[in-house]
Amino acid sequence: MEQKDYYAKFEELQQSSQDLTRKLIEMKDIISHILEENAEFKIENDHLRQRLAEIDNDKTTPQLPEARRTLEKLYEEGFHVCTVMYGAHRENKEECAFCLDVIYGERGV
Amino acid sequence: MKFTINRNQFIKKISNVQRAISTKTTIPILTGIKLELSQEGLTITGSDVDISIQTFISVSDADNELHIENTGAIVLPARFFNEIIKKLPGEQFTLNVVENNQTIIKSGKTEFTINGLDANSYPRLPEVESNEKLSISAEMLRQLVDETVFSASKQENRPILTGLHLKISAEKLLGVATDSHRLAQRIVKVNNQSDNDYDIVVPARSLKELEHCLIEDNSEIKISISENQILFEFQNTLFYSRLLEGNYPGTDRLIPTSSDTQLTFDAKSLLQSVERASLLSHASRNNVVRLAIDVNASKVTLYGNSPEVGTVEENLTTEALSGADLEISFNPDYLKEALQAFGDTKIEVEFTSALHPFTLKPSDNKENFIQLITPVRTF
Ligand SMILES: [Zn+2]
Numbered sequence: 001m002e003q004k005d006y007y008a009k010f011e012e013l014q015q016s017s018q019d020l021t022r023k024l025i026e027m028k029d030i031i032s033h034i035l036e037e038n039a040e041f042k043i044e045n046d047h048l049r050q051r052l053a054e055i056d057n058d059k060t061t062p063q064l065p066e067a068r069r070t071l072e073k074l075y076e077e078g079f080h081v082c083t084v085m086y087g088a089h090r091e092n093k094e095e096c097a098f099c100l101d102v103i104y105g106e107r108g109v
Numbered sequence: 110m111k112f113t114i115n116r117n118q119f120i121k122k123i124s125n126v127q128r129a130i131s132t133k134t135t136i137p138i139l140t141g142i143k144l145e146l147s148q149e150g151l152t153i154t155g156s157d158v159d160i161s162i163q164t165f166i167s168v169s170d171a172d173n174e175l176h177i178e179n180t181g182a183i184v185l186p187a188r189f190f191n192e193i194i195k196k197l198p199g200e201q202f203t204l205n206v207v208e209n210n211q212t213i214i215k216s217g218k219t220e221f222t223i224n225g226l227d228a229n230s231y232p233r234l235p236e237v238e239s240n241e242k243l244s245i246s247a248e249m250l251r252q253l254v255d256e257t258v259f260s261a262s263k264q265e266n267r268p269i270l271t272g273l274h275l276k277i278s279a280e281k282l283l284g285v286a287t288d289s290h291r292l293a294q295r296i297v298k299v300n301n302q303s304d305n306d307y308d309i310v311v312p313a314r315s316l317k318e319l320e321h322c323l324i325e326d327n328s329e330i331k332i333s334i335s336e337n338q339i340l341f342e343f344q345n346t347l348f349y350s351r352l353l354e355g356n357y358p359g360t361d362r363l364i365p366t367s368s369d370t371q372l373t374f375d376a377k378s379l380l381q382s383v384e385r386a387s388l389l390s391h392a393s394r395n396n397v398v399r400l401a402i403d404v405n406a407s408k409v410t411l412y413g414n415s416p417e418v419g420t421v422e423e424n425l426t427t428e429a430l431s432g433a434d435l436e437i438s439f440n441p442d443y444l445k446e447a448l449q450a451f452g453d454t455k456i457e458v459e460f461t462s463a464l465h466p467f468t469l470k471p472s473d474n475k476e477n478f479i480q481l482i483t484p485v486r487t488f
Pocket of ligand 1: 080081082084085096097098099289
């Protein structure tokens with residue numbers, strides 16, 4: 001190949017790698033959006049199941065109040081339940097002081 | 110515009126301004142440094158939109174050897190200008206703006222001709238009404254920044270957490286930073302002659318740059334705050350930073366008011382133990398160490414392990430221990446950074462349970478400095 005062909009080829013590769021990067025960023029945004037949405041659905045689903053359990057007169061005696069237990073479960077699955085980052089994915093499952101306060105804090109939820 | 114000036118003095122005065130100038134800016138003129146010459150002296154400005162720094166070299170200070178031939182203004186490419194001035198041969202240099210913003214820099218037998226930009230196209234600095242009523246000593250400000258900003262978030266997904274939350278009420282300045290995994294809160298004294306209280310969030314990056322500008326400063330620093338800017342004034346220098354928008358989350362309730370287990374350590378020796386334990390935890394996928402407290406046996410043990418490499422176990426020396434037994438796991442890096450901020454002092458570590466954040470305070474300043482670390486839940 002001529003030198004300038006190499007250059008053209010290089011430009012072409014650069015262009016396609018830039019396109020790919022852009023697409024990856026777009027996909028990452030979409031996925032994190034879907035994850036957040038999913039977390040919200042899970043909360044809603046749990047609320048509905050709770051309601052159902054109540055109607056079914058399910059007599060379990062939890063240590064935490066129902067609402068907090070739901071939040072704890074969600075937190076353990078890897079989502080923020082705090083107002084600061086509600087529904088967002090906990091990166092590397094790192095602990096969040098705001099979430100812990102919502103779940104175990106002394107004041108009401 | 111034409112002047113002559115002492116070269117070393119000039120280099121010293123512009124080093125702070127250089128901190129604000131970024132090569133990565135999307136606004137081309139901001140890669141430049143602005144020089145503005147009046148009869149009183151030379152005003153030098155650098156900015157990256159978030160931070161703007163302006164310094165003044167006075168004609169009345171004889172050390173500057175500033176001789177003004179005629180006034181004017183120019184913007185020069187900062188990186189080249191800086192390198193050129195540093196490498197000039199003479200003790201002084203002369204800068205002369207000729208036509209079309211061309212600038213001639215002469216020193217000894219060397220003459221550079223540089224293409225400048227029209228100073229009129231340089232953006233205006235933010236307008237912050239100067240406040241004569243609020244000030245803090247440089248040393249206090251350095252401490253506040255040093256002891257808190259490392260806890261601010263480095264991730265942009267929640268921008269507000271990348272800042273330091275500052276609350277000023279009467280003569281008390283409270284600074285708090287958290288990335289939600291750990292938190293640092295420091296209270297220092299400010300001189301506040303006004304009746305105003307303030308509640309603002311300043312980007313951690315701005316404060317780190319400010320701290321560099323203040324390294325050898327022992328003066329009193331004037332602070333002025335507008336709706337979206339904060340201005341620090343010291344030694345002929347103006348340092349502007351934008352403020353972060355939005356409300357900082359409430360952090361008071363994150364700090365426990367009571368505890369079930371209390372330990373007292375020498376911060377430096379605890380730091381060394383944590384560093385040893387983290388040698389192995391760093392080699393494992395989840396970077397966690399475990400602390401086991403047996404109060405009756407007066408035994409506190411720190412464990413680290415890596416499935417591939419091996420394990421480490423160390424009996425920690427405590428100055429005091431009381432309360433209930435406990436086992437708790439946490440990320441050793443957060444403890445390391447917290448201990449580094451304390452320096453060489455005695456600290457009190459207080460736990461509530463394996464699920465609750467624990468606190469660290471220096472024994473001699475418990476009210477004014479507190480750090481908090483969230484444990485890692487292990488199943
Ligand atoms: Zn959270």
